Amino acid sequence: MEKFSFNNEKIEKVIKEGSKFGDCEIYIHQLNATTGNLHKNTITSVESTKKFSAGFRIFINKRQGYVLSSRIDEELVKKAVKIAKLSKEVDFYGLPEINKKVYKNVSEKILNFELENVKKFLQIFDDKVTLSEGAISYGVEANKIVNSNGVDCESEISFFGISGMCIADKGNKSTAIDRKEECFLFDIENFGKNLRKKAMESLNPKKINDIPEVIIFSPEVFAEILSLFISNFDAYAVDKGESILAGKIGERIGNLSLTIIDDPLMHNGLNSTPFDDEGCPTKKNFLMEDGIVKNFAYDWTMAKKFNVEPTGNAVRIEANLPFIGFHNIIIDDKNKIKKIFDEYDKAIYVCSVSGMHTANPVTTEFSVNVERSFYIRNGNKNPLKNFILSGKFTDIKILGIDRSVENRGGIYVPNVACVGLKIVA
16 A cells, blocks of 8 residues: 655645634545455455545634645635635634644554455355345555644554445344454454354344343444443533533433543554544543543533643544544443353343434433344343334443443443333334
8 A cells, every 4th residue: 555645845835824814724634445345245346545635724813714625735725714704703712732743553464455365254154144245444544633833743544344244044034234443454254253143143033022121232232322322421512502411520320330431542442543633632531430420522622611621532534624522432330240141030132223323312312123132041042033122321220241342433342231221022
């Protein structure tokens, strides 16, 4: 893969010109990626993607002007100034102050990866247990943020991801869908074997007759539910009164006993970085401790508005405008269970759901269709037919968590046993 470079001379020129009018910044995003599309146990196509974008932002008398372009030149400044003069006033407390850092986390194994290596992975599947569709995507992205206050930070990070839908057909059908993404190369054969196993063990499901009180969420499902709640720690949502946690620092929330940490400095974390997408230093942030709200996630602007220390939570999609996001979410609970499936006489293990997008992040209420689950009795697992599961995250009482932590899109979670949910079979 080609090495990235930044035209520092052009960047400096744009910032110098923009500084004549107000506080300004430029964010450059570059991407070099390869994607192999998978269908019916074969690689059907290969796509190479190269991206370059530059986002320039300026503030003139608290009025913001922003321009997204595929080039770095003084036209960025002219257009942004024109937009700022026509815009309404926004919250503005200056830009992050001097910070010069270079962060690099690039895996040589990813740089040298060839799709030829996928052959053994595809051989895991056959006519009866088929990889219906999927994709393998890998590459490197580089970003640079420079502002008129002395920020000059750049990063280069590798990524490797795989997704797949496996269909087992042994007289009746079952489907398993999964995905995994890291900043390092992982064992795709192990991913394939687990995906096949998930499809196979879901054959011949039965309807629920006896509904137990205990629900055990897989890491995949609990990450989805947790992300619903995590959005309430966004300081912008708090500021607008759109968070259930507004005004609740130091208070216990519902039945929750969780500790929730956002750790941007985690080793090999999917979203690890020593600075955010505005160039502000990041730090480990305890959002909740034993069910008590400790802090929110702030970018520079919200931190200044709330008169607190920034937490470095400004994120961007490519070179678009920043917003508050999270890095690596880690959970903990005082109640640890070594063998979670042996702990209860009977329970339901929920492995896959659909419909979480309809949930209410403010009230944390959700109602989802459970598509893959198992009835657990005395440690034995039996597949179940689809059913409806509903509840409210803040009303859930967590009985315990095990140690089988998985990365689910930057949320690091184990299996979680809880009560306080409703099932309609």
